[in-house]
Amino acid sequence: MLTSTPFPKSFASDNHAGVHPAVLTAILEANAGDALPYGGDAWTTAMQDVFRTEFGAHATAHPMFNGTGANVVGLGLVLRAYDAVLCPVTAHINTNECGAAERVLGAKLVTLPTGDGKISVDDLRGQLSVLGDEHHSQPRVVSISQVTECGTCYTADEIAELAEFAHAHNLFLHMDGARLANAAAELGCSLRSLTTDAGVDLLSFGGTKNGAMGAEALVVLRPELNAAAPFLRKQGMQLASKMRFVSAQLTALLTGELWRENAAHANAMAHRLAQGIADLSGVSLRYPVQSNAVFPALPEKAIAELQQRYLFHVWDAAENVVRWVTAFDTTPEHVDTFVADIRLAVQDAVGS
């Protein structure tokens, strides 16, 4: 018999979790005989409607298989052959997509130093002196992650400031929103306030880490950028023939704000986890907890001991920082058991 991971509950990533029941139900309901392929089906039409409701009448959503696909196709809508993306050095497109942007788009990524995964207008300013000079890749789009790879969030105002600066210099603003739901849940605001209303032009919207089986979307928030999307999606190997089964997942998450429920719960579990270790001597947080991830520095010995029974990643080996991620299906009991074991391991390590 097939078995899942033997560990009690993974804290390694929110993609270790399975599928939310409502998403599964939506998939089952979509299996209703024939349907037009490639998005010509009723489920994809319905998906467009819920995205428009959420992001505004000018939004167009293109289901994608994964986040790398959404990022690459989205950036491809604005990049000319000789253009560069300005992004924090921590950006997923820079560190975790095996060079897809460079290979598929031929794009240069100009990486900006960052302390907590976020960048500001000041980080961008110095990159614009090359505009118009044929010797240099031309900055064309700013890409930020919300939430960042460090688990931190931009406020709506911070995003708006970046967008305003970008637009003032004829740049576009792209958001890698693999965990946008977690940001909106944390900030207690709408998805729209962090994207459309803040001036984001292109959004990679993440469903998979929020309870989908495998469903992301490129959301084009400026209609004039949309024309090439179908071609780039097909060429980018992201066009699902039986698209209804992807669209149905996205609709399920966006219906009745299931996305918020899932994200808020995951965030709450991360805060519970952080609080559970807040008083522990020998433990400090690298970044503030602003979503469903906790990045504590621990005694090296405690890390080793905990990894024998729990799944999680070391984030910075030199500094003994680890990453703990919670998911829509992480329970308070999972957290409390983990906290108890962490406390023992840390105290053991510190005491020794």
Place this chain on the structure above:
Amino acid sequence: MLTSTPFPKSFASDNHAGVHPAVLTAILEANAGDALPYGGDAWTTAMQDVFRTEFGAHATAHPMFNGTGANVVGLGLVLRAYDAVLCPVTAHINTNECGAAERVLGAKLVTLPTGDGKISVDDLRGQLSVLGDEHHSQPRVVSISQVTECGTCYTADEIAELAEFAHAHNLFLHMDGARLANAAAELGCSLRSLTTDAGVDLLSFGGTKNGAMGAEALVVLRPELNAAAPFLRKQGMQLASKMRFVSAQLTALLTGELWRENAAHANAMAHRLAQGIADLSGVSLRYPVQSNAVFPALPEKAIAELQQRYLFHVWDAAENVVRWVTAFDTTPEHVDTFVADIRLAVQDAVGS
């Protein structure tokens, strides 16, 4: 309420169909709590096992989201920067993938004329004079489709002859097997006899048209070509984070030869359809029926009338050739009703 296509049963493509119940069940069963992502799960391990059983101990299967992804990643395993793919001009990689091979791989496709979608050693020979000459893209891999885009099949011997020739000239043989199941069902042979045993090096194995929700696989049949596959899959935006849900689909199709059952049924429906119109004057078949597709030339007026009530594509507008495709869930009643309507439409057109 969401509705599917209003047409009785689509004859446009086998990707208009939904998901086979056994595949859905497998997906549901895979939703069993946490699992390692990116293929580190038990379902992907099981999937590897069934592929090895089917294709031999040296086969390695890499789940992909769609056929274009499988083709591009597979060809990428053997193509150097300056290489060319030799393929029939009808090849899906040439005509229906929006230039993905050129864009993502930078590859040149050298297209060979073909009458029925198949090529032979004679078609290849003339392309080899450029080998070693820096002015020319270097032929590196031969790509064939089984079944072809014309619904025809290569025999195992024909494939072996191509493989032998290719290998003798240091070329590889790639097979786009989006409908390989239909070929094996038609020829009454194993998948292995048409691939591993015939000398195929790289296979794109299709599940989606055979009843899956969305699951293809690149099957690497020569172990020494496999090392780069994980990187090219990730970079090619084909790496599923919750891979178990893709793997489970493939396992379902390969268990108990469900693939053969589905394909044989679809093929039988195509033959039933072809037989139903065999005696019609004014109708002739462009290609022999060797899988689940029928390509008849019809009176133009009959095409117009039938398209008002049935979904199917015109294949060659100049010659009034259409394409009818059957699926795992096409019933004899679907076919018989369609045949009756075709007969009326044709007789009407011929008589007028």
Place this chain on the structure above:
Amino acid sequence: MLTSTPFPKSFASDNHAGVHPAVLTAILEANAGDALPYGGDAWTTAMQDVFRTEFGAHATAHPMFNGTGANVVGLGLVLRAYDAVLCPVTAHINTNECGAAERVLGAKLVTLPTGDGKISVDDLRGQLSVLGDEHHSQPRVVSISQVTECGTCYTADEIAELAEFAHAHNLFLHMDGARLANAAAELGCSLRSLTTDAGVDLLSFGGTKNGAMGAEALVVLRPELNAAAPFLRKQGMQLASKMRFVSAQLTALLTGELWRENAAHANAMAHRLAQGIADLSGVSLRYPVQSNAVFPALPEKAIAELQQRYLFHVWDAAENVVRWVTAFDTTPEHVDTFVADIRLAVQDAVGS
């Protein structure tokens, strides 16, 4: 001591010839102390002026190192990521540039059959049905060679007809003019009448085969296409730092119609050569002589014998067709001696 080819005079290609004295003089004169690099120099300004005089006030010339560079950068000005080039299968970009267009531009080349290297509107029409369909690379530009790789010429009217058709369907017209000078000399018309006035949008203008040391130019004939050219040229590794030495060559050829003198002479030599064998039994011309190349079919034995003493290429081994090319420095004596030897070789072969 260094020696050149031991053969009397090469008939293999016009790039076997050296540099015209006027071009060398221009290079020497450009070596006058410091100058701004990358085209900021006076010689490049002067070059722009002569190109404007020749091609019209809206023309902008960009010196390039070789023809492949000019073709790739020029096509890059109009191709989006998912676009295709429509060109005859004989096109240099298809057959002799080692896949540069596919690799550097990611472009698909859709190749059209041709008898004599030329294509017509009828050849293009069938390729437009895919426009707007995301599954297919989108035809974006038609590329023709003038003179063609078969030595034939389009008339100004034929070019205008192609341009009109292209523009009517939102396509661009690119001309690979590696031997445009030879066409204009043969047709007794201006360079402009075959390009700007005929509706050509992008021109690769060849200098090297016309007596330059190494100098081609991309000539952008539609100003609105020009903005990206500096970036694509730099990225395409075609930006000369000491550009004055390339520009000076082009200016030399375009001053006082030296280009026409050189081309007319080369053409005259080809006609002299063709006439010299016109009455020979056992010899026939594959294509009409319309420039500086002759493509005769010869007895196989004669080919073998002639290649022992003369440099030339076999064009079609199956049909025993060879290619003879004359240059600006081919003399009547070179031709007459060659003709005499051909006659002997052929008579010997036929007689035997």
Place this chain on the structure above:
Amino acid sequence: MLTSTPFPKSFASDNHAGVHPAVLTAILEANAGDALPYGGDAWTTAMQDVFRTEFGAHATAHPMFNGTGANVVGLGLVLRAYDAVLCPVTAHINTNECGAAERVLGAKLVTLPTGDGKISVDDLRGQLSVLGDEHHSQPRVVSISQVTECGTCYTADEIAELAEFAHAHNLFLHMDGARLANAAAELGCSLRSLTTDAGVDLLSFGGTKNGAMGAEALVVLRPELNAAAPFLRKQGMQLASKMRFVSAQLTALLTGELWRENAAHANAMAHRLAQGIADLSGVSLRYPVQSNAVFPALPEKAIAELQQRYLFHVWDAAENVVRWVTAFDTTPEHVDTFVADIRLAVQDAVGS
């Protein structure tokens, strides 16, 4: 009449200079009738010989049009589709080639911080943890510049240490040697000691800044890497048809160590310039002078005044650092006049 730059002598770049007389003579001598194209000529054979003499019997030189071409083709010899280049953030391939490596090779550049343009083994070590992980571009080659973009030089030992580390981790070492001659002249050693003997695998050898008209070379120092070079050079639009005129330039520079004479002179002029301002208060050098460039910080007002009469670039506007470059034809008088004017401008600015 055509005029060169109106400024007395440019200190902006060594590519503002013209061509050394010996190089011009070599070009003229190569214009001796017909020759085989694409390197099949006697001058290219001779060029190979002088490179072998200089770099060792296993070296193969491929003439290229410019440095970007040499860098891209060279790196292309070792990069697989999913590979990364490790280089200092100041690298010319990163900052000044308009993204050619990303576009043409699809490569990711992983940029390392640097104070003076140089990197060390310690900078590389932290980048290797991603080896073998499909989510990350795989470090494959280390690229260094000699001299660096900051005018500094690696010692032979420093290069050897980088090479040893690279090879120990299955990486290659590439050197952008646009000014390698200046380094060897400065260090008083052979070209070979800084390349072949130090473990460099691939070298971009610069001729243009050393007195050539336009001639660089990719020098492959490991024979097993050489096979693909002809194809990548052609595809990379770097194959000269009349190659003899490029090869002859390189031979001229490598004959009798003309390269060293030119470089040593340029270096001496830079040192003379630096010494001339060494005692000036308000002036400090950003980097040590180790080649033909000087990077002083000056009072802003002095920069403005000097730029009215002299050509040079501002290197760091925020810190008022400028770059002065000398060439093979910079005279002591040029320098002394410049120094006198600098002194006046600085004293004027400081005094005010």
